[in-house]
Amino acid sequence: MRADAERSTARILEAAEDVLADDAAAPLERIADAAGVARATLHRRFSSRGALIDALAARLNERYVSALAETRVESAPPLVALRRLTETVFDLKLGHRFAASLPAAVTPDVLAGLDLVFARLHDAGMITAADPTWGRRIFLALLHEVADLPAGAPTLAATGIDDEIDARTELHVRTVLGALGGDPARNDERGAPETGTPRS
Structure with missing residues (x-):
C-alpha cells in the first residue's frame, strides 16, 4: 500500500509539473487525468492546490x-x-x-x-x-x-x-x-x- 501511494504521488507530481508548465492555471482535474489517477486520489495525496504546489x-x-x-x-x-x-x-x-x-x-x-x-x-x-x-x-x-x-x-x-x-x-x-x-x-x-x- 505504501509503495502504491508513493508511486501515485510521484505520478501526480510529474504530471503537475508538465501540466502547470504549459498552463499555470490548469485545474486539478487535468493534472489527475495526466497522472492517470482519480481526482479523489489526488485530493488524498494533496489537500489543496496550494499543497500540491508546495x-x-x-x-x-x-x-x-x-x-x-x-x-x-x-x-x-x-x-x-x-x-x-x-x-x-x-x-x-x-x-x-x-x-x-x-x-x-x-x-x-x-x-x-x-x-x-x-x-x-x-x-x-x-x-x-x-x-x-x-x-x-x-x-x-x-x-x-x-x-x-x-x-x-x-x-x-x-x-x-x-x-x-x-x-x-x-x-x-x-x-x-x-x-x-x-x-x-x-x-x-x-x-x-x-x-x-x-x-x-
Missing part, C-alpha cells in the same frame, strides 16, 4: 540541495564548482519549468551554498566583486535569462557548443564571471584557473 517546490529544493552536495561547493576548485552547479541547475530548470519559477523552491540553504561559491571565487582571485550576495543575485538573474533563450539563439550558437545544456552553461558562466569582474579567458575549457596570486 510539494513541487519542496521536491525541486531537495534536488538543488543535492546538487550543491554533489558539486562539492566547499571543497572543489571554485570555478569547477560553479560550472558543475550551473550545468546541474540548467538541467533541473529544463525538467522543472513550473517549479523553477516558484520562490519557495530556493530556500536559505540553497542561497547559502551559492554565496559560498562566490565567496570562494573572490578569495581565489577569479572575480573582483567581494560581496557574495551580489554574485548570487547576478547568477540567478542571468540564469533566468539564459534559460529563456530559444534553442537556436545566436548567442548560444556563438559558444560553438552543440549540446544545449553545455552551451547554456558556458554562456552563463562566462557572462557571470565577466559581470563580476572576472576574466573568463584566463581559465581553460574545464574551468581550471590559471595559477597566480589571488586578489585581496
Whole structure:
C-alpha cells in the first residue's frame, strides 16, 4: 500500500509539473487525468492546490540541495564548482519549468551554498566583486535569462557548443564571471584557473 501511494504521488507530481508548465492555471482535474489517477486520489495525496504546489517546490529544493552536495561547493576548485552547479541547475530548470519559477523552491540553504561559491571565487582571485550576495543575485538573474533563450539563439550558437545544456552553461558562466569582474579567458575549457596570486 505504501509503495502504491508513493508511486501515485510521484505520478501526480510529474504530471503537475508538465501540466502547470504549459498552463499555470490548469485545474486539478487535468493534472489527475495526466497522472492517470482519480481526482479523489489526488485530493488524498494533496489537500489543496496550494499543497500540491508546495510539494513541487519542496521536491525541486531537495534536488538543488543535492546538487550543491554533489558539486562539492566547499571543497572543489571554485570555478569547477560553479560550472558543475550551473550545468546541474540548467538541467533541473529544463525538467522543472513550473517549479523553477516558484520562490519557495530556493530556500536559505540553497542561497547559502551559492554565496559560498562566490565567496570562494573572490578569495581565489577569479572575480573582483567581494560581496557574495551580489554574485548570487547576478547568477540567478542571468540564469533566468539564459534559460529563456530559444534553442537556436545566436548567442548560444556563438559558444560553438552543440549540446544545449553545455552551451547554456558556458554562456552563463562566462557572462557571470565577466559581470563580476572576472576574466573568463584566463581559465581553460574545464574551468581550471590559471595559477597566480589571488586578489585581496
